[in-house]
Amino acid sequence: TATNPLAMVEGPRHMKPRLLPGTMAVGTVAYACVAAGLACPGAAMDAPMAEMCAPGGSGVACAECLANWRFDGHQCVPCTGDRTLALVLFVVGIVVACVFLASITRQAHGYGNFNRAWLRTENTSTLMSAVGASCMLVLQIMALLDMTKALWPLDVGGTLKSTGEVFSLKPMQIECTMENPRSMAVQRTLLMNLMPLIPLSVLAGCYVVGKIWTKEGSKYLPSPEKAVSLIFGVFSTFFLTISSSAINTGFALIRHPSGEASLKFFPFLLTTDSEVLHIRIIGVIGGLVWCVGGLALVTYVLRVLPSRVHDHKFLMMVWPIIRVWVPDKPWWFLVGVIRAFLLCLSTSLFEDGQWQLVYLVIILGFFSLALFAIKPYTDSLPACAEIVGSVGMSVFLVAALPYQNAASGETFVIVLLWLVLATLGLVVMVTAYVCLQMWRHRDDEQTYTFRGVAGLVWTTATKGLPTTGRHSDLMVQRHSARLSGRTSTSSNEGHVVSGVQDGAPSQPSVAEAPRDDGT
DSSP: OOSOGGGEEEOGGGOSEEEOTTEEEETTEEEEOSTTOTTOOOOBTTOOHHHHSSTTOOSGGGOSOOTTEEEOSSSEEEOOSOHHHHHHHHHHHHHHHHHHHHHTTBOTTOTTOOSHHHHHHHHHHHHHHHHHHHHHHHHHHHHHHHHSSOOOOHHHHHHHHHHHHHHTTGGGOGGGGOSOHHHHHHHHHHHHHHTTHHHHHHHHHHHHHHHHHOOTTOSSSBOHHHHHHHHHHHHHHTHHHHHHHHHHHHHOEEEOTTSOEEESSSTTOBTTSHHHHHHHHHHHHHIIIIIIHHHHHHHHHHHHGGGGTTOHHHHHHTHHHHSSBOTTOTTHHHHHHHHHHHHHTHHHHOOSHHHHHHHHHHHHHHHHHHHHHHOOBSSHHHHHHHHHHHHHHHHHHHHHHHHHHHOOOHHHHHHHHHHHHHHHHHHHHHHHHHHHHHHHTTTOSSEEEEEOGGGOEEEEEETTBOOOOHHHHHHHHHHHHHHHHHHHHHHHTTOOBTTBOTTOOOOOOGGGSOOSSOO
């Protein structure tokens, strides 16, 4: 037969071939089940599908779930709760996120005013968003680990599974709203690849509104430049998930004892099925648009940046690319995006769980070494968050390697994961505290300094302002000089008194502009 005999054991007294737990058979062909093999309890070779698979399962790898059941990445589970409510909550969440994105496109201190008030707001949001992006990357790596074939202790596996379900929209129970699992696989792939269009469309709309109606000094209408900058921010923050949806959905495979292969995301679909071709076409288009197109756009921006450093509007549009890096290292943004892209390839390039972990360790390890050698960050807290995320996850994955062969060191693996998450949580709390103090000292002339354990200076802020590099400082200086030029002209024409316009707040001089010396 076409069955690999290694997938079977003989029953008592050599009666009927019996499949090992973690495998199942369709006819005389044996198939491996995903993850820990929970979907396949093991059965006699000619057993009916109801006995061959765990409750609710059928088809190849017992992953083609029956009506009112869904595949959670390990086995078929019942559809629970009100599916309409889940869909409503999903839509409401999307709407809330879009409203939030639209609301933060406005320049609260007046469109075009690059003064200290603007710098204070931008630096506070930069500090929070940079640390938040590092936290989001760790969560996306955890979701990626749930997709690998690596073995995990029960507690770690449960945590990774929960994280993976969030990023793959499993709680929405989309499968439960469709009767045909095969058409569902194609439609789900299409949905995941179209998801980035939602924030892109909202921010593009804000850009159009800003271009048409927003005037200089406006506080309530969207800033077109900030809308573009948020596109870069969202793109970079979720690039690992975006890339994974485009690439891994159609190209991450499971090899079966028979030599056939099926999709890791949809194990019941063999690579010879017609639905796989549709999924791969969608994935290739998504990869070209989001991955290749995104990387090309960032590369273009970095290439023209040196010639546009005096263009305030251009700098605002590419703010996420320059905001937290020292002035001569904005290319580190591209390094981070490439790192996310390389990480997502782990499940497509390798089918063995141990090799997948080794590949991830190599990527994170090289990035961590480069981080220490190049020192691209201007602020301590984002650097700390990045170090905890990259180095911490590297050490965690190294500790998980022995567990793949001997299932040893379970406690150590569990402790390491929670230590990384706890440390990252500490950095987030310190960041929140610093931002609060920055807000409290926003009108002070004093220097606010937060000191951590052993006197380590985590961040320093003058007037509550952490430095974010010379680009923002120069923008403040040029804006002040421009206003000074306007004031001088107006004074000669008799429209101002004592060099200050009626009703306009006085602007800081060039000498008052924040320095890039850490004070």
